[in-house]
Amino acid sequence: xxxxxxxxxxxxxxxxxxxxxxxxxxxxxxxxxxxxxxxxxxxxxxxxxxxxxxxxxxxxxxxxxxxxxxxxxxxxxxxxxxxxxxxxxxxxxxxxxxxxxxxxxxxxxxxxxxxxxxxxxxxxxxxxxxxxxxxxxxxxxxxxxxxxxxxxxxxxxxxxxxxxxxxxxxxxxxxxxxxxxxxxxxxxxxxxxxxxxxxxxxxxxxxxxxxxxxxxxxxxxxxxxxxxxxxxxxxxxxxxxxxxxxxxxxxxxxxxxxxxxxxxxxxxxxxxxxxxxxxxxxxxxxxxxxxxxxxxxxxxxxxxxxxxxxxxxxxxxxxxxxxxxxxxxxxxxxxxxxxxxxxxxxxxxxxxxxxxxxxxxxxxxxxxxxxxxxxxxxxxxxxxxxxxxxxxxxxxx
Numbered sequence: 001x002x003x004x005x006x007x008x009x010x011x012x013x014x015x016x017x018x019x020x021x022x023x024x025x026x027x028x029x030x031x032x033x034x035x036x037x038x039x040x041x042x043x044x045x046x047x048x049x050x051x052x053x054x055x056x057x058x059x060x061x062x063x064x065x066x067x068x069x070x071x072x073x074x075x076x077x078x079x080x081x082x083x084x085x086x087x088x089x090x091x092x093x094x095x096x097x098x099x100x101x102x103x104x105x106x107x108x109x110x111x112x113x114x115x116x117x118x119x120x121x122x123x124x125x126x127x128x129x130x131x132x133x134x135x136x137x138x139x140x141x142x143x144x145x146x147x148x149x150x151x152x153x154x155x156x157x158x159x160x161x162x163x164x165x166x167x168x169x170x171x172x173x174x175x176x177x178x179x180x181x182x183x184x185x186x187x188x189x190x191x192x193x194x195x196x197x198x199x200x201x202x203x204x205x206x207x208x209x210x211x212x213x214x215x216x217x218x219x220x221x222x223x224x225x226x227x228x229x230x231x232x233x234x235x236x237x238x239x240x241x242x243x244x245x246x247x248x249x250x251x252x253x254x255x256x257x258x259x260x261x262x263x264x265x266x267x268x269x270x271x272x273x274x275x276x277x278x279x280x281x282x283x284x285x286x287x288x289x290x291x292x293x294x295x296x297x298x299x300x301x302x303x304x305x306x307x308x309x310x311x312x313x314x315x316x317x318x319x320x321x322x323x324x325x326x327x328x329x330x331x332x333x334x335x336x337x338x339x340x341x342x343x344x345x346x347x348x349x350x351x352x353x354x355x356x357x358x359x360x361x362x363x364x365x366x367x368x369x370x371x372x373x374x375x376x377x378x379x380x381x382x383x384x385x386x387x388x389x390x391x392x393x394x395x396x397x
Contacts, residue, residue: 004383005035006360009043011350013365019048021356024383029352041385043360046377047369050349051112051357052309053339056240056268056293058150059099059116059135060128064298065396066091066098071303077211078184081153084300085123093300095131097397102297102307103135104396107142108387109308110359110376114143115293115343117150117177117207120168122160129168142386142394146343148207150177155194156185162194169202178208181220188223196227205236205344207268210244213276217244218252225259238291238342240268245283246276261286266342269334270295271312271319280320284330291342292316292334309335310361313370328367356383 004021011017011029018033019026061084063069069091073083087093099116106114118128129149136145149168151161155178169176176198181191199206212220221244228237239260245267247253260267266289269278283290292312297305316322316331340348347354360378363369375390386393 002383003035003038004356004380005033005038005040006048006380007040007042008045009048009360010045011048013047016045019350019358021380021383024356025347026350026352026354026356029350041378043377046360046362047366048350049359049361049366049369050336051359051379051381052110053291053336053343053345054106054111054114054293054307054309055291055339055342056270056295057102057114057116057307058118058296058299059102059114059132060095060118061088061093061299062098062102062297063091063093063300064098064105065101066093069300071300073300077180080301085121085153087300088124095128096134097131099132099135100139101396103139103143104392104394106307107139107379107381107394108376108390108392109306109310110361110379110387111307111309112143112357112379112381113145113339113343113345115146115148115175115207115339117148117152117209118173119152120149120161120164121151121153122158122164123153125164126168126171129171129173133172139394141384142381142392146174147172148175148177149173150209151179154179154184156187156190165198169198169204174204175207176202176204178206180210180212181223182216183212188220192220192223192227196231196233199233199236200231205238206233207238207240209240211241211275213243214247215252217242218247218256221256221259224265225263228263228265235264237263238266238268241272241275242267242269242278243272243275245278257283257286257288260288264289266291268293268342269316271316271331273319277319280316280334281322281327281330284333289338289341290334291339293339308373310370310373314373317370325365325367328370332366332370357381
């Protein structure tokens, strides 16, 4: 039996309290708790927050730790996709090594759960899936991970990819991925039929990248709605990016939001600076699950990102013009409970009975911590300290 007492913290910025953890779960929260013969850590009056949820990233493709490489990819989405596929072998972007590096970095910043989209394509087969699965097993003490089998280069435009997607699901991928049925595959019916058939065959949920703007994106969403309803997949579908929801035309967007709410389809937004973005406050007000993530960090697509989900709270807040503390706390919700809701995490949060996945960070309030982003004093996963003062206790290759 393992036991751990966290003293003098402020759960969610509230009054000071102690948190008693046994066998990886929170068993008591309150002032002046006593528990003989347990490990004790003093929070020093810092905030205690639930573990951050990195609900959308690409662990197999980061260049983190490989030195600086100037970005020279073309402007179109397909240019970036093709450039990346070519460079994977040339640069030896080994998925096992690179995913391990990003997991350790993410954990040091306080992420306790990750959903990673992992490429499946005819040039590299299941290289990415196998590498990230190795990382999931090797670092299970510091992170819990969903793996999405993701046809980044297209599903139908590259014959053989669909067969590889079947192999990825058989190998243990948790989620079926999809990508821009119109803009990339140029066969929206075929693409949607294929990914929903995969989900139905393997009994898995879906997480679909949808970069398509405006009416094109709305058309693809309608196809997703149609199949979600027909196959009884309410609550099992997530649409990532969903740029079309940022279209100013309310006559286009409002009916989409109605159907998202009806079908319990989740939305992932990174709070992008260069694209229209889903209106987070509107979606949350309708009861729609919303999550966020770093997307790609330091990769062949761009030089940005550091896997700090507290920074993502700020970026989602900026993109949605959140200024009041209660508004910024909506962005924090998206990056914590929202991600847990998307990933269907059982027993998540700061409450008695929940799994003991939490962070300790200096700050007067949640908003203060999100904008100041000091190093995490402690990161606790499965009831054990896994990072201290911004440094993981695990090493990366």
